[in-house]
Amino acid sequence: MTVAWTEVLVLAPVEWLELVAEALAIGPCTSVAFGPPSLGTDAAPRGFDFVRTYVAEGDDTPQLRERVERELARLAQASGVAELESLRVRFSRLPPEDFATSWRKSWKPLRVGSLAIVPLDWRGTLRAGDRRLLLEPGGAFGTGRHPTTRGCLRAIQAHVRPGERVLDAGCGSGILAVASVLCGAANALGFDNDATVLPYASELALQNGVARACEFRAGAFDVLTARDRDFDGCLANIYADLIQAHARDLAERLRPGGWFAFSGCVSSKREPTLAAIAQAGLELRQLATRGRWDTFSGVRSSSTARG
Numbered sequence: 001m002t003v004a005w006t007e008v009l010v011l012a013p014v015e016w017l018e019l020v021a022e023a024l025a026i027g028p029c030t031s032v033a034f035g036p037p038s039l040g041t042d043a044a045p046r047g048f049d050f051v052r053t054y055v056a057e058g059d060d061t062p063q064l065r066e067r068v069e070r071e072l073a074r075l076a077q078a079s080g081v082a083e084l085e086s087l088r089v090r091f092s093r094l095p096p097e098d099f100a101t102s103w104r105k106s107w108k109p110l111r112v113g114s115l116a117i118v119p120l121d122w123r124g125t126l127r128a129g130d131r132r133l134l135l136e137p138g139g140a141f142g143t144g145r146h147p148t149t150r151g152c153l154r155a156i157q158a159h160v161r162p163g164e165r166v167l168d169a170g171c172g173s174g175i176l177a178v179a180s181v182l183c184g185a186a187n188a189l190g191f192d193n194d195a196t197v198l199p200y201a202s203e204l205a206l207q208n209g210v211a212r213a214c215e216f217r218a219g220a221f222d223v224l225t226a227r228d229r230d231f232d233g234c235l236a237n238i239y240a241d242l243i244q245a246h247a248r249d250l251a252e253r254l255r256p257g258g259w260f261a262f263s264g265c266v267s268s269k270r271e272p273t274l275a276a277i278a279q280a281g282l283e284l285r286q287l288a289t290r291g292r293w294d295t296f297s298g299v300r301s302s303s304t305a306r307g
Helices: 014-024 062-079 082-086 102-106 147-159 175-182 195-207 240-252 267-279
Strands: 005-013 032-034 048-056 089-094 110-112 115-118 131-134 165-169 187-192 214-218 231-237 254-266 282-290 293-300
Touching: 005 014, 005 082, 014 032, 014 048, 014 062, 014 082, 062 082, 062 089, 110 147, 131 175, 147 175, 147 231, 147 254, 147 282, 147 293, 165 175, 165 240, 175 187, 175 195, 175 214, 175 231, 187 195, 195 214, 231 240, 240 254, 240 267, 240 282, 254 267, 267 282, 267 293
Parallel strands: 115 131, 165 187, 165 231, 187 214, 231 254
Antiparallel strands: 005 048, 005 089, 032 048, 110 115, 254 293, 282 293
């Protein structure tokens, strides 16, 4: 039987696409795509792009629509970003087709350095030297396109050396921990306050063949034990206020000379974040900015005091 679908479409600022996608991926809306829904769609304004998901007509209820609106409003309130307060969602009934997976027809690998991010069933040919990172695009996993994720992926490739131990604070979907192992780390430990993301992180590690080298825990710094220190590298793709509050906690988990890469910071919060990094005994080596997002990377000073 042919199924009719409803398209759920939001025009969002490019730097917030991933978070808007997470807000849309609720209930029966299991896959999220980016870009214009058709060739006939007018181009998005500069600095914006389309985020869309699809729901079978039978699941397109007033309750679902209210929940989508509520999730978008919650995102704006939680982030405090004025741009997100004007988000509007459009629901449109579409001709019969499997719109939930039709994005696969035109999918091309997303390349970040030597990492090529592709969905599970992609059958294309990678370039020589590509490292395949399997990632099912959707609200749970995202696509790796967010500037902060890409900044951390670049830092991983610049810093990870074979056999290293890596800590991923606020691991989310686990993409950074998994990428670290794919790039040569012996193992990666990730933790996140949101326990609901950890099954996805574990699944991502399994799909990429690195499950034995990745461990994920639910909670904050209290889930780390006395043995969870002297990491060679530390990653944190979290909000700027969390970086500022926990820069010293992160530094204390690194070995002297160990590397770090922090992202998730909008450029307007750069100065207090830089100050927190310096006060934690971390030496900044690079500040990479993409759009309004900063990624900080460097090393732990050998003189950093133990906690």
